[in-house]
Amino acid sequence: MAEIVLSNVGKVYPNGQSAVTDLNLTIRDKEFLVLVGPSGCGKSTILRMIAGLEDISSGTLTIGGRVANDLEPKDRDLAMVFQSYALYPHMTVAENIGFPLRLAKVDKGEIDRAVREAARILELGPYLDRRPAQLSGGQRQRVAMGRAIVRKTSVYLLDEPLSNLDAKLRDQTRSEMVDLQMRLGVTTVYVTHDQVEAMTMGHRVAVMKDGFLQQVAEPKVLYNKPVNAFVAAFIGTPAMNFLDAEFVDDQLVVAGKPVTVTDQARANLRTHTGTSLTLGVRPEHLALSDSGIGAEVSGVEWLGSDAIVRVRYSDRGAQKTLVLRCDGETGVKRGDIVHVHLGRGIHVFDEAGRRIEDGT
Amino acid sequence: MKTRSTKVTLGLYTFGIVWGFVIVAPVFWLALLSLKTPLDAFAVPPKLFFEPTLDAYFAVFGDSKFLAAIANSFIISVGSVVLSLLIAIPAAYGLRNMRGPLRYNSMLAILLIRMVPGMVYLLPFFVLYKYLNLLDTHIGLIIVHLIFNVPLIIWMLAPIWASIPKDLSEASRIDGATPLQILLLVDLPLVKGGILASSILAFIFSWNEFLFALILTRRTVVTLPVAIVNFLAYEGTEWGKISAASMFIIVPAMVFGFLVRRYMIAGLSSGAIKG
Structure with missing residues (x-):
């Protein structure tokens, strides 16, 4: 059970710039919610606030019924995949995937088992001894996913994880990720600026503009009943x-x-x-x-x-x-x-x- | 990029070779001198071919004062490097998280400390050390060397550190790492080339440092450069011993530099490349 509730959440940077204003959004348990909008709309800021990498200026964030405003990232029971993948260059694939478990002082045999399991799910078996520099973009992306799934957290945060892949690979990975999310049943928040990704992946899609939530709805509703001209123009090609x-x-x-x-x-x-x-x-x-x-x-x-x-x-x-x-x-x-x-x-x-x- | 014309390339190579000779010639002269007998050393014209002898080396390494100087230099250089790293690594780590004028001014202040001529520090330190009884001690000289080595290491590490993507430390925070774990498990392995390179430069500085070693020591903690000067004795200048001892000072620096030249280049040009 990991419902994420943002109530009246706002983010104002120290320089006075407002990134997110009065956001009310509930991400249901096991839901795949996509945050979409043009760059600078505040979608990444929302993700980083949920992750605990940015302070929340006002409002309340609860994760799984727990107020999380002041929790350290590691105590929020979530895993995050970065746009850059953020793989540790000096570690092998296996060490990268196992790193969160190593920090959690899980014993070696258990880490090894978990890493192998994650590698099997993501088809990374043959690459476990390689370093990130020796991998292709798609493989790196899967390693980043591996580091997330190995922890068995109840929330995944994905920050434009497909934007560094070429078009063909992106299509393929998109469906793989949807499939993976279904199988693992983990509440997922996915940030993208690509409305095609948003419409094809999300159970629901939240459209942001200038720090304001415009509409959150199922893709079909968003397409057929846009609440305003911005959403209407943003969705659809x-x-x-x-x-x-x-x-x-x-x-x-x-x-x-x-x-x-x-x-x-x-x-x-x-x-x-x-x-x-x-x-x-x-x-x-x-x-x-x-x-x-x-x-x-x-x-x-x-x-x-x-x-x-x-x-x-x-x-x-x-x-x-x-x-x-x-x-x-x-x-x-x-x-x-x-x-x-x-x-x-x-x-x-x-x-x-x-x-x-x-x-x- | 435009390809360079043959003329320019030829000119650059010629310049490089000539300049190389200018730098290597004194060392070569010194090396020859260290292998000559005192008589050959003063032959006019200088002899390029002669019967080499290791007498000067035997003399130098038979000199207990010189052996003590080797030990002193080694203790002070290593001590200064270790202590500098203990101060400079956390400092560079802290600077990584700074932005804007705070970072700029901190870096500038650190650089200014290094830029001030050593002479300026000399008198205050002499007076201070007299009262603190730190004259002619290892730790005294190690502390003085920190003035030069800490800024050097910080300035070499800061840009390397800044080139590590911020995502990495954020990812490790989410993965459950404490700040200390981020430093030890993620950042340090990534800046180790820079640490190695800056340590070696710091070591070489301490190893060669002459001014403070001369003024702030007496008889007990004489370092190698000072010991060489002591060969300019009443009974006459012992050129053979001076050159042999000089060779001994040069060689470790050269060997170190050669072994880690890959890191040295990466470290020195670290501002220009992105990790």
Whole structure:
């Protein structure tokens, strides 16, 4: 049982800079929670506060029901994997993995057994006598994991553990780590700036911006119901399209054309009559059709099963771009004049960027 | 990088070789001198070929005063290195965790201590030692040498230490290490090359140091450089003994330097490379 609860947690650095503000977040037992956000959003600071490497300026941190604000890192029953892996260069793989146990004064035979077990899980058996410098990036990453799992702690903290791997290895390691976390059933907090990692790995994903938690939800909810324009823009590739919109004469109007919305949305939109709104729509929810916004194709990226089509349209004299995800069989070429239909998957955000509920 | 032209390369090599001769020539002269008989030593023109003799060496090592000087030099050099390390290692470890002006000013203060000419320290130490009865003692000279060796070691270790990623000590904190364990199990093994290199430089400094050894000792704790001067005696200068003894002083420094030259280079250029 290792639930991590952050209540009203804040971090202000001695120079007055605020890194995390009033954070309320519960990481459930055995959960894989991903903290994601652009660099400088405070995600690593949160991880380091949980680890005990940074002081908590305000609020309470409990780990497994115990207030942990003032506990030493080693007393928090957690293991951490660093972005740089932080392997001890002068120790062999076996010594690296066994180091936490050696510090805990576990007897030699027991350490040896535990190291072999961890090496078996991570397929590091043949490398136990090597030093970190003699290993590939992926192997180093696994050694860092080994040092974490050998301790049998109830919490893992992972700080961008895959960012130093090449793309192919990253995909493979990603699924291995998810699998490992499932098997070991350890509460895991994973920090990344990569939203693909966040969406594919996390049971839940917490999106951070400028030290504030924006939304914490399952990946599907995050994708389909982003609470604000920031989350909507951050999650998903290619990114969501944003168009200027307004609500006039009981209709949502975009680029001079009315857009169909649900009755619930219409009711909610009435209070925003006359204000400038933003309409968000994901590339796969835009369609090429006979009617809709007139536009010119400015580029096509063919990806096989589907194609990314970029089009330019003009809205009140300004040139804007839209990105569509079309079927791979689409025949449009650069320079074609097309019409883009807005209908499905519409998100409307108010002036402050907050989502206006549409009742779906 | 642009490749150097042949002319420049040739020039650099020529300069290197000439400069090498300039440095090696006196040592070579000394080595020859130590193997000559007193008569050959003063031959004009100097003889390059002669019948070598080890008489001077036998004379020097038969001299009980000289043997005592070897022991004194060894005790003082080793003592000074050990004591310097005991002070400098924790100091460099502390400096690692400092940032900004505090670190800068501390490092500067330490450097200034080393930069002051030895003469400045001489008189106060002489007076002080007279009262403390530390004149002509091993520990007295060891303490004086700390003035020079501690800053040297700190300045060599600090950049090496700074190049160890901070993640390592953080990882070991989470792994359950105490600060002392981090120092002993993680940091020290990683800076051992620097410790070795700086220890040797400190050893060589103490081994060669002349000014304080001359003024602060009398008869009991005479060190090698001072013992050599004593060969300039009333009955005439014993060039053979002086050169043989000088060779004996040079050789350990050269052997040490040769054995650990890999670490020396790593240590001396440690500011430039990242561990």
